[in-house]
Amino acid sequence: MAKMQLAGVMLEVDEHGFMQETEKWNEDIARAYGAKEGINELTEDHWKAINYLRSYYLANGICPMIRRLIKETGFTLKKLYDLFPEGPANSACKWSGVPKATGCV
Amino acid sequence: MSLFLVVLTYFAYVFIIAMYVVKAIKIARLPLHLRWELYPVIYEPKSKYGSGFQEDEKGWRKSQGKKLRKGILYLLKENLRFNDYFKSNRGYWLVLFPWHIGFILIVAFHILCFFGALVIIAGNPVTANSVYVIGKIFYYCILITGVFSFIAGAFGSIGLILKRQSDKNLKAFATPQNYFNYIFTLIVFLSGLYAWIFADPTFAQYRDFWRGLLTLSPVSVEPATAVHIILFSLFLVYLPFTRSMHYITKFFAFFWVRWDDRPNFRGSKVERNITGLLNKPVTWSAPHIKSGRTWAEITAEEKYHEKTS
Amino acid sequence: MKKHLKLTDISKDGDEQLDEINIDELVPLPPPYDKGEELPGIKQLTDDQRERLVCNLDGVVSYAALPKPANKEEEEKYVGQFIAGLKKLLSKENNWTFLQPLLLSIDYCARCQTCNDACPVYLASGEKDFYRPTYRSEIFRRIINKYIKPAGKLRAKLGGGDIELNWATISRLYELSYRCNLCRRCAQSCPMGVDNALITRELRKLFSQEFGWAPKELHEKGTVLQLEVGSPTGLRPNVAIDNLKFLDEEFTESTGIRVETPWDKEGADVLLIHSAGDIISFPESVIAFTILCNAAGVNWTLSSEVGGYDGVNYGLFYDDVQLAKVAVRHVQIARKLRVKKIVMGECGHEHKALITVADRLLTGDLIIPRESVMTFLEDIVFSGKIKFDPTKNNFPVTLHDPCNVVRNLGIVEPQRRILRYLCPQFREMTPHGVDNYCCGGGGGLSVMSDVNFTDWKVNVSGRMKFKQILEAFADRLGPEVGKYVCAPCLNCKLQLRDLFKYYGAREKSGIIYGGLAELIVNAMVEIKKPFINWEEEQ
Known part of the structure; x- marks a missing residue:
């Protein structure tokens, strides 16, 4: 298993840098992820998406459909890509500390 | 010597037939496997564009139709023409085809000798100037198949050696046995050619040998013919140890795997077969299999509890 | 310089890489995709990865x-x-x-x-x-x-x-x-x-x-997860229902017709088993089925049993035991619901696993008729119950044949009869039908994405397909003309998604991809707004 140091914590991650122990997540980790992708400050919009993703994941064991994310946050897909450079699945989910989506999605 | 040739020939034929039958039975008795057909299934009515019966009858066809004849004809034609190779790999076809034609004709040659001998025994001489038409027909057929077989086979053997050596794709996968086979068949075909040219230009001796074989009254033949008879017998004995059976197993591979689209119904023979197979034990070692149970027990489990790490 | 490998090289120098893939040795693509150096290629592993x-x-x-x-x-x-x-x-x-x-x-x-x-x-x-x-x-x-x-x-x-x-x-x-x-x-x-x-x-x-070695996407997070929680996506029964409810509402709003997906209806004629990935990533496909089944008056249902709303069976790719468990689970659910038949969703390997391969794993009352989505949709389209206006689909369309539906199942023509009827600019790829090229995601590869594997799929295994698609649209390859690759299979769609994204096919050539049901709904007279969304990135 790969390891990565983020916000002073040693994390178990997969080969794409997704956290494997979602309970170890904190806001500083999200900021550190953002910084790695060139987003040095997380805005309120970022947090709106991250908090929704994370709470949805914790309640349902899966990331929400993009449509839901768009509806809940009120952001367009383009806006989500502006906020999260690699898009909702590869950046937003990663920064929220949830595992990478698998299984035909 | 003449007795030895008779015994050897009988032995070779009995041996090859027995070996082929044993091998075929072994394959035939393997258990029914899961469906794994591949389209086009040539005997399906709409196989021209690849469609199978699932398209029309929603997968629940009961009748089998006239598939056997259509399939066998297709494969026989393919065995005689090597159309697949002709289309996909012409350079290889150019040597592979004559080599195989050499085999087909040498088999035909011997079958004709067998029946020719029967014709002779029945009192009709098999010669060019036989008063009986049947005698003439056999004479020319034996002559033509024999000569063409030796020439085509020898050409193919040499060609295959060169081709396997010069084509890097083929060379990488060649084994010493491949080359041994080509050289061996080359010697068999050349010995026939030599005997024909120098000892037996009308195959009169060969026909006579076969008559003697069938009437169990061994006749003596010239050394060159004897050598060919011995080599051909050895060749027959050797064949079961090669992949030669692919001429026959090809039919199995197509009918029992590639075209096997027999559906399973309640009360069908397929269903009875499966019921037996599902009761076989599974001893695979990976943790998720939890071996020691039967296929039926494993698949019937309602809920899967353990997660493998 | 091309390296020639001997068969025996496989056992030599265990830690050394046997050969490497050079982008400039790959089969060339037509312009504007011929400049391989502009693309990232296959990501080199880091020193740490090489070590581990x-x-x-x-x-x-x-x-x-x-x-x-x-x-x-x-x-x-x-x-x-x-x-x-x-x-x-x-x-x-x-x-x-x-x-x-x-x-x-x-x-x-x-x-x-x-x-x-x-x-x-x-x-x-x-x-x-x-x-x-x-x-x-x-x-x-x-x-x-x-x-x-x-x-x-x-x-x-x-x-x-x-x-x-x-x-x-x-x-x-x-x-x-x-x-x-x-x-x-x-x-x-x-x-x-x-x-x-x-x-x-x-x-x-x-x-x-x-x-016990298998790609984690196929096994641990694949069949094991499916048998345990219901789907390799992690989608649980209640979440599946909740998502569909959400989608029903969304599409009722956007299409202007009432969209309602039935669940767990005992005694229905048809149990439709979608792939859960379609619910999550391609919801318009799932909704298109709801619209079509309802409009044609089909007595149908989805199932919310664990495994009943996800037709994938990754066991087909790597493990007979897992294959058998998942297939039996699917038919057990149909038996419990007392449906007349199971209809496969737009998922190629679901077809092959459940219709043919598992045919000889089922006995007694588990032998339940199973039908392809292609014949099912053909019956709906030609039933006369739905009015179509093919001019609504007047854009170039080509068909990608999922190997598991065509070469492996012999279902070739029904989907073509639909496309020839509803898509005036339908054209075939070369080769097609049972001779087609795989999308490059077949054999379970489309769901595998560990380390740098996706790079291999888009550069190597999907290359012939991408080339074929470009050639099929060669007459109008510019981005100003919207073009649709109909790929009636979830795994193929996922692979096309990766391919098109990597090469920028939407931006450079206006090529999008999607299923068959969406195209059919797009041609419905009753659906006023275009059902196919040309803009939205998946």
Whole structure:
């Protein structure tokens, strides 16, 4: 298993840098992820998406459909890509500390 | 010597037939496997564009139709023409085809000798100037198949050696046995050619040998013919140890795997077969299999509890 | 410079990479995709990854968790396990499921290499030796001959081409078994009836069923998760229902007609089993079915049982036991609901797994009729119950044939009859039908994305398909004309998504992809706004 140091914590991650122990997540980790992708400050919009993703994941064991994310946050897909450079699945989910989506999605 | 040739020939034929039958039975008795057909299934009515019966009858066809004849004809034609190779790999076809034609004709040659001998025994001489038409027909057929077989086979053997050596794709996968086979068949075909040219230009001796074989009254033949008879017998004995059976197993591979689209119904023979197979034990070692149970027990489990790490 | 590999090279220098993929050696793509250097190519592994991971084949890693042996003893243990697995593969008890086809493919290959030219991976790679359909098969065959057959070791010495079974061989064979789409074009081209894709799958089975090694997306987060929570996506029954409710509302709003998806209706005529991935990633496909079934008056239902709303069966790709468990689960659910038949969703391997392969795993009242989505949709389209206006689909459309529906199931024409009726600018790719090229995601590869595996899929295995698609649209390749690749299979759509994104096909050529049901709904007179969304990025 790969390891990565983020916000002073040693994390178990997969080969794409997704956290494997979602309970170890904190806001500083999200900021550190953002910084790695060139987003040095997380805005309120970022947090709106991250908090929704994370709470949805914790309640349902899966990331929400993009449509839901768009509806809940009120952001367009383009806006989500502006906020999260690699898009909702590869950046937003990663920064929220949830595992990478698998299984035909 | 003449007795030895008779015994050897009988032995070779009995041996090859027995070996082929044993091998075929072994394959035939393997258990029914899961469906794994591949389209086009040539005997399906709409196989021209690849469609199978699932398209029309929603997968629940009961009748089998006239598939056997259509399939066998297709494969026989393919065995005689090597159309697949002709289309996909012409350079290889150019040597592979004559080599195989050499085999087909040498088999035909011997079958004709067998029946020719029967014709002779029945009192009709098999010669060019036989008063009986049947005698003439056999004479020319034996002559033509024999000569063409030796020439085509020898050409193919040499060609295959060169081709396997010069084509890097083929060379990488060649084994010493491949080359041994080509050289061996080359010697068999050349010995026939030599005997024909120098000892037996009308195959009169060969026909006579076969008559003697069938009437169990061994006749003596010239050394060159004897050598060919011995080599051909050895060749027959050797064949079961090669992949030669692919001429026959090809039919199995197509009918029992590639075209096997027999559906399973309640009360069908397929269903009875499966019921037996599902009761076989599974001893695979990976943790998720939890071996020691039967296929039926494993698949019937309602809920899967353990997660493998 | 192209490197020529010998068969025996597989067992040499266990930690060294056997060969590498050079982007400029790959089959060229037509412009504007001919400048390979503008693309990222295949990501090189970091030093840390090279240290940790097994990377001794082609510089690509599909399974990060492949465990390196710690010492010589452990390597010996693996060799023993491999031989034990081989024996089980050759036994009637453990492998009755495929023993006959396996033996026919092992014993009667003529080494003629005809199949090489049929393989999209081999062709696309610029003819890399180790991607030949025959390379792994011949090594596997020689290992069987040497380690299992009587006097095998002696014969291997005399016969040359002696393959040493060691960690290098085992680990490279493992990775090589996941460099094949199981598309079976090679089998189709074989004059002897030998099936090299089947041999590849048997290798995968040996690793999964004996060692417990399989890509995590297929096993741990695949079949295991499906049997446990209901879907490899992690979608649980209540979340599936909740998502569909949400989608019903959304589409009722956007289409202006009432969209309502039925759940768990006992005694319905049809149990439709979608893939859960369609619910999550391609919801318009799922909703298109709801619209069509309701409009045609079909008495149908979805199931919210664990496993009942996800038709995928990854066992088809790597493990007979998992295949059987998932297939039986699917029919058990249908039996419980007392439906007349199960209809497959737009998912190729679901078709093959449940309609044909599992046909001989079912007995008694588990034998329930199973129908393809293609014939099901054809019946709906030509039932006369729905009015269509084909001019609404007046844009170039081509059809991608999912291997598991076409070459492996013989369902070729129904989808074409629909497209010829509803899409005025429908055109075929070359080749198509049972001779099609795989999308490059077949054999489970489309859901695998460990380390840099996706890079391999978009550069190598999907290359012939992408080339074919561009050629089909060559007359109007500019981005100003919207073009649609109809790919009625979830796995194919996922692979096309990766491909189109990597090459920028939407931006550069205006090419999008989607299923068949969406195209049908798009042509419905009753649906006023275009149903197909040309803008939205998936």
